């Protein structure tokens with residue numbers, strides 16, 4: 001008896017549900033089946049070809065489909081956009097549906113670990129933050145700025161999804177997410193703006209600096225791009241706006257950053273420009 005995988009399910013989650021079904025631990029199952037992975041999560045992050053074939057044989061499932069359940073789908077991983085240990089966000093609708101059945105309880109979906117998602121690819125519901133710290137600082141989803149950028153943010157998410165599928169060739173979109181959070185070179189240090197770090201994104205999504213400062217006063221420089229949803233949404237909106245018209249934004253953005261970061265930003269914008277209107281995105285009216 002083999003439980004079928006769920007849509008968007010992580011390989012580790014699927015294997016873990018089989019182990020639960022047979023009343024053994026995940027690690028126990030890996031050892032019993034003589035797999036190379038030291039733990040379940042390794043199956044998602046670095047599946048070996050031996051394990052892929054072995055799981056295909058054991059679970060009578062196409063090894064290519066098994067590879068497509070991993071985090072990288074056999075391509076290079078998007079740097080800084082994959083959570084390695086626990087989900088950053090979840091889809092409440094899918095979670096509730098899975099909880100209702102013992103065979104699907106506890107399932108983890110791949111999109112919950114992906115740092116560019118704002119909507120569930122399975123059912124379309126809005127994702128919600130899952131990390132304890134993000135839950136504490138969760139703002140109002142009806143916030144005026146979040147509402148005003150909802151549409152471009154969705155386009156940005158679609159662009160990122162297509163870019164990630166391209167592997168390294170889509171890297172300039174990941175770079176753009178990072179670059180939009182760069183500080184501007186000439187901060188406005190007057191009055192109540194004193195503690196804010198003016199960022200490039202505020203030029204593309206006006207009001208972002210205030211919003212960020214009010215919601216996350218301690219936010220400085222992101223080490224990774226695993227951003228809470230409230231920051232991710234305006235960042236994705238910025239990605240959509242800049243990637244659709246990189247030449248339009250180039251002068252103002254390049255003129256606003258410190259000398260040291262100008263060359264990589266210029267390269268990112270040039271790559272986007274050469275690609276033409278984002279990846280399959282429509283030009284603005």
Ligand SMILES: [Zn+2]
Pocket residue numbers: 091092093094095120121122123124125
């Ligand atoms: Zn869902």
